[in-house]
Amino acid sequence: MPLDLLANVIIAGVLTGLVYGLMALGLSVIFGVVRVVNFAHGEMMTIAMYAAVLLFGAFRLDPFLAVLPVAAAFFAFGYALQAGLINPFITRPEHSQFILMVAVAIIMVNGLLIGFGPDARNVQTDYQLESIEIGKLLVDKARLYAAVVALAASALLFAFFRFASAGKAIRACADNHLGALVVGLRVKHLYALTFGLGSACVAIAGCMMILLVDVTPNLGPAYTLLAFVIVIVGGLGSMAGALLGGVLIGVSEALAGLLITPSAKSMFSFGLLILVLLFRPQGLLGRKA
Amino acid sequence: MLSVRGLDLFYGDAQALSQVSLEVPKGEIVAIVGANGAGKSSLIRAISGIEPASAGEVLFMGKPIGKLAPHEICDLGIGQVAEGRQVFPTLTVEENLEMGGLLPRARASARDRMAEVYRMFPQLAQRRRQLAGTLSGGEQQMLAIGRCLMGNPELIMFDEPSLGLAPLVVQEVLHAIRALNEKGMTVLLVEQNVAVSLKISAHAYVLENGGIAMSGRGSELLHDDRVRQAYLGL
Numbered sequence: 001m002p003l004d005l006l007a008n009v010i011i012a013g014v015l016t017g018l019v020y021g022l023m024a025l026g027l028s029v030i031f032g033v034v035r036v037v038n039f040a041h042g043e044m045m046t047i048a049m050y051a052a053v054l055l056f057g058a059f060r061l062d063p064f065l066a067v068l069p070v071a072a073a074f075f076a077f078g079y080a081l082q083a084g085l086i087n088p089f090i091t092r093p094e095h096s097q098f099i100l101m102v103a104v105a106i107i108m109v110n111g112l113l114i115g116f117g118p119d120a121r122n123v124q125t126d127y128q129l130e131s132i133e134i135g136k137l138l139v140d141k142a143r144l145y146a147a148v149v150a151l152a153a154s155a156l157l158f159a160f161f162r163f164a165s166a167g168k169a170i171r172a173c174a175d176n177h178l179g180a181l182v183v184g185l186r187v188k189h190l191y192a193l194t195f196g197l198g199s200a201c202v203a204i205a206g207c208m209m210i211l212l213v214d215v216t217p218n219l220g221p222a223y224t225l226l227a228f229v230i231v232i233v234g235g236l237g238s239m240a241g242a243l244l245g246g247v248l249i250g251v252s253e254a255l256a257g258l259l260i261t262p263s264a265k266s267m268f269s270f271g272l273l274i275l276v277l278l279f280r281p282q283g284l285l286g287r288k289a
Numbered sequence: 290m291l292s293v294r295g296l297d298l299f300y301g302d303a304q305a306l307s308q309v310s311l312e313v314p315k316g317e318i319v320a321i322v323g324a325n326g327a328g329k330s331s332l333i334r335a336i337s338g339i340e341p342a343s344a345g346e347v348l349f350m351g352k353p354i355g356k357l358a359p360h361e362i363c364d365l366g367i368g369q370v371a372e373g374r375q376v377f378p379t380l381t382v383e384e385n386l387e388m389g390g391l392l393p394r395a396r397a398s399a400r401d402r403m404a405e406v407y408r409m410f411p412q413l414a415q416r417r418r419q420l421a422g423t424l425s426g427g428e429q430q431m432l433a434i435g436r437c438l439m440g441n442p443e444l445i446m447f448d449e450p451s452l453g454l455a456p457l458v459v460q461e462v463l464h465a466i467r468a469l470n471e472k473g474m475t476v477l478l479v480e481q482n483v484a485v486s487l488k489i490s491a492h493a494y495v496l497e498n499g500g501i502a503m504s505g506r507g508s509e510l511l512h513d514d515r516v517r518q519a520y521l522g523l
Contacts, residue, residue: 165391172377172388179375181339183389183436184363 004136009258010251011139015147017250019208021243022150023223024230025157026201032237033174033194036086039101041202042223043108048074048206049215050116056123063123063207064145071203078199082192090191105220112217120214128211146208153204154243157197161239170194174237229269233276235286244284248272290315290475291336291367291444296345298328298335298499305331306342306499312492313444318466318476320486320507322520323496329479330372332496333448336477337369338362349444364392368442372449374433378422382413385421385432389439398441406435409465427458434465444475451482463489483520487511495520 027041038044051070055061081104089097127141161167173180173190180187209215226249234245252272253265260267276283291313298306306328313319321329334340336347338359347355354362363369377385386406390399407414410431416424421432430450437445447466451459459482467489470476480486487493490507495516503510510516 165387168380168384169388169391172380172384175377175379176375178339178371179377180388181359182337182363182369182371182375184360184392184440185388186358186360 006258007136008138009254011137012143013251013254014247015139015143015250016212016254017247018147018150018154018243019205019212019246020226020230020250021246022153022208023202023205024227024234024242024246025154025239026198026205027227028231028234028237028239028242029157029201030195030198031231033170034082034086034090034191036090036097037101038195038198039098039224040105040108040220041227042225043105043112043220044074044199044202045206045209045223045227046112046215046217046220047108048203049210049219050112050121051203052207052210053121053123053215062125063211064149067149067204067207070207071200074199074203075196077196079192079196081199082195083188086195087188087191105224109217109220112220116217118216118218120216122214123210125211142211146211149208150205153201154239157201158239160197166190166193226269229273232283233273235283238283238285238287241283241285248284290350291477292348293332293336294346294348296332296335296347297343298331298340299343300331300340304499306335309345309496309499309501311494311501311504313475313477314492315475316470316473317491318470318478318489320478320480320490320493321496322480322483322486322493322510323502324520325481327496328499329481329496330448331499333369333371333446333477333479336362336446337367360392363440363442364394366394366441366443368437368440368445370430370433370437370445370447370450372452374426374429376421376424376429376432376436378420380421381418382421382424382432383417385436386413386439389436392440395439395441399439402439402441406438409438409468410435426454427461430454430458430462431465434462438469442474444477445469446477446479448479449481450478451480451485459485483516484511487516 023045027038030036030038048070052063052066055066056063089100130141131138132141132144161171169185170190170193172185173187230245230249231242233248234241249269249272252268256265256268293309293311296306296309309332321332323329331340335342338357342355346353349365349367354365377388386403390396390402395402412428413431413435421429424432450462454462463485466476466478478486478490487507487510493504493507493510494501495503
């Protein structure tokens, strides 16, 4: 096999993987702080993809610009979902949280089916067919830009948690819930803020992903599963781990497509998951519990 | 400053507090003593709004606070140094202090207050960039007190501040509490270490099985035969 083909495929895998990573980052941040697993995560991803399709169809709004309104709307939606629906479930047993989030996911998938039908949708821009040549390497423009946006969004999120008061307060809540109550942090507000931020991550990832693949309502559960695999491979609760996991899964999927057949890609990512669970159950960058 | 009247608290069917009433006058140290499981921590949790009481009322400066959320109660000026210190282990010392200063009542003065905390506990200043989880127990207790002071409280509730600390460190913590009180801070002190808390408190309540069994001046209780037998082993 020619080496430059392999290199091209790996680069494409890394770039797609960064978008996966941003999606998984949302899941990881929500779980790490609120301790609720968002079983509707992939479904939210597909809603963001449909939102980008709609905005493109109605206003010719480029997905790179659609990122802003979609992320803002998702932030608001995520905040409201946590404040209105999930907060009352925080102290309930895990299985009732699970049922709640699965219900939200089912409503989303079927809402999309009612609204858009089962057919695949996409956006078509000029630059999706263009690529950049670097020596013998060919990099898709859309994929490269999508990865840059995903990286930038992740960097912003890192910076928020590192430097902003609200970001530090969210970390404090994740660190010690009782401690947060004792110093008078508004824990429920911070939980809602976290869910809003996680939702915004998934919104940005969705707007980027629509440049790379077609969307159908049934993609939702597949993305939820993918986000889990990434977060578990990278390490639950580790932000850098989510990005690393995303890149690894992206590359493994791309290699599966090259070496066997594209439909074998899940086999590779689940294989990776099993290896990680066997040899490093806390995830690559996770801390031991 | 703080009045608790007829407080009941249940965890499911288990009654943790029954008809607890007490007064914490401004500028004093009031101690709550009692054995493990007598309801001391439950009392603090009820006052701070973390576990809502099922009956009774809590008044702070004459205003009922029983229905308020924990962050609203903190913002009225009721600070708490919780049992087990409850610092944020993966945040730095400085970030821990910042978290205490986020209350609306404290935001404007947070910078000055941090300087004051560092003056009071120089060890914390030396370790300001260190993660709180890597501090010793005594240092974590200093940090928990400092973090509470960042919130500009009028009243501080200390829950078992001596628990798990070496005797010398206990002395240091008690010294800090007394120093705060001398500067005008009102203190509600909950302690297992009965001898120590009766010595430094103006007034004390003995909590048994979730109810107030006795109360009086600290020095009186210290010489009471029942207290001496039950809590001091004399």
